[in-house]
Amino acid sequence: MLFLFLSLAYTIIGVGITSLFAEPRFSLKKALFILSIFTIILIIFDIVLYILLERDLFMKLYPFTNHLPTLIITGYISKTRGWKLLFQFLSSVLFCFLIQHIGVFMYIISGKKLWGLILGYCIMSFIVLWCFIKYLRPKYLRTINYINKGWLLLCIPLIIYYLAVFFIITDIVGESFLGTVIKPVLTFISAGTYAIIIFLFSSIQKEMESRHNSELFTLQISELNNHINALQSSEEAIRIEKHDLRHRLNTIASLINEGNCEEAFSYIGMAKKKLEEVEPKRWCKDPTLNAMFSVYFNQAQQHQIQIDATLAFPDELPVDSASLSVIFANAIENAIHSCEKLPPEQRKILCKAINYPKLMIKITNPCAEPILMNKEGFPTASMDGLHGIGLQSIRNFCKKNNAICSCFCKEGWFSLEITF
Numbered sequence: 001m002l003f004l005f006l007s008l009a010y011t012i013i014g015v016g017i018t019s020l021f022a023e024p025r026f027s028l029k030k031a032l033f034i035l036s037i038f039t040i041i042l043i044i045f046d047i048v049l050y051i052l053l054e055r056d057l058f059m060k061l062y063p064f065t066n067h068l069p070t071l072i073i074t075g076y077i078s079k080t081r082g083w084k085l086l087f088q089f090l091s092s093v094l095f096c097f098l099i100q101h102i103g104v105f106m107y108i109i110s111g112k113k114l115w116g117l118i119l120g121y122c123i124m125s126f127i128v129l130w131c132f133i134k135y136l137r138p139k140y141l142r143t144i145n146y147i148n149k150g151w152l153l154l155c156i157p158l159i160i161y162y163l164a165v166f167f168i169i170t171d172i173v174g175e176s177f178l179g180t181v182i183k184p185v186l187t188f189i190s191a192g193t194y195a196i197i198i199f200l201f202s203s204i205q206k207e208m209e210s211r212h213n214s215e216l217f218t219l220q221i222s223e224l225n226n227h228i229n230a231l232q233s234s235e236e237a238i239r240i241e242k243h244d245l246r247h248r249l250n251t252i253a254s255l256i257n258e259g260n261c262e263e264a265f266s267y268i269g270m271a272k273k274k275l276e277e278v279e280p281k282r283w284c285k286d287p288t289l290n291a292m293f294s295v296y297f298n299q300a301q302q303h304q305i306q307i308d309a310t311l312a313f314p315d316e317l318p319v320d321s322a323s324l325s326v327i328f329a330n331a332i333e334n335a336i337h338s339c340e341k342l343p344p345e346q347r348k349i350l351c352k353a354i355n356y357p358k359l360m361i362k363i364t365n366p367c368a369e370p371i372l373m374n375k376e377g378f379p380t381a382s383m384d385g386l387h388g389i390g391l392q393s394i395r396n397f398c399k400k401n402n403a404i405c406s407c408f409c410k411e412g413w414f415s416l417e418i419t420f
Helices: 002-021 028-051 055-077 080-107 113-142 151-168 177-257 261-278 287-302 321-339 384-398
Strands: 306-311 348-354 360-366 404-410 413-419
Touching: 002 055, 002 113, 028 287, 055 080, 055 151, 055 413, 080 113, 080 151, 080 177, 080 321, 080 360, 080 404, 113 177, 177 348, 287 321, 321 348, 321 360, 321 384, 321 413, 384 413
Parallel strands: 306 348
Antiparallel strands: 348 360, 360 413, 404 413
């Protein structure tokens, strides 16, 4: 019965961790339903198989009766394919063995009491799952889209470990020297190797964030230079219009004196329209923010995106305008990319900033498909590629400046809110 308990616990934890690695291509509700039904069927199948077969045969068949179906069902619900999917599965196997080995050690230390085994499993499951959800999964999901090569190389140490613990050392902890010493040592060595891989993920994530911000700054500088040139051209056009204003006034006065009022009004309207065409749009008082809005709103309009902006900033900003402009640039850039997936008539960005009682910023845009949110209330990191990096940059900025960052997705509209 003890071996059956270990097998069932291993099955439940394994399916759970494997599913946490996966980024579902269905709704979260549907994915959980499929996994729940699959887990129940797998548990019943394990119990029946354990009763019908000898323990050693049951253990030899376990990779084919449990692991293979789990890998298939995970591939069905997950967006990930190929070596990435295998890496996810082998990672969950490693975590399960880590939980199992330490749980069984606590069972042995307790004098082989069942409560010691259950307590060990519960404590280790909580620690591993907490570390996985808190640290590993976010790093993995933010990095997976940027590493397109080398997954076979990352899988090799995990494949060797898998073959060793399932086909070479088949004893369980507490039964023999191989099972009690060698097998856990292999698990801890593999866990150390895995920690190096996670460090690699963390380094890649930081590098991608730095590269994204660097590219964004470069783009902003380029676009701001273009904006400055456009302003200079507008100023020159306005200077010419002012120079010609005296001649226009004389023409209007002449038309009025001759009694041609309708022509005079028509001429005034034409002159007014011409002035509006050369006058640059001013979004706010701060020159840096105004330049940024001009650049990105102009970029949005070039993609046939309607802009609805109401911007009121305090005279003294809570942070420097350069940093704030980067935040707006990231948010508006994400909104533009999201709108590009929609038909032109549905493309719209709502941008609002109020300065009382606090500076509050809200950027809203329609989304082409439902957005999965994590437990922290933010979109799943890897769903949007570089968009995830942009949002991560915004979150880091908010943490640094004690601002509150929130995301909402309701009725096909995504909103990002920042409160200082």
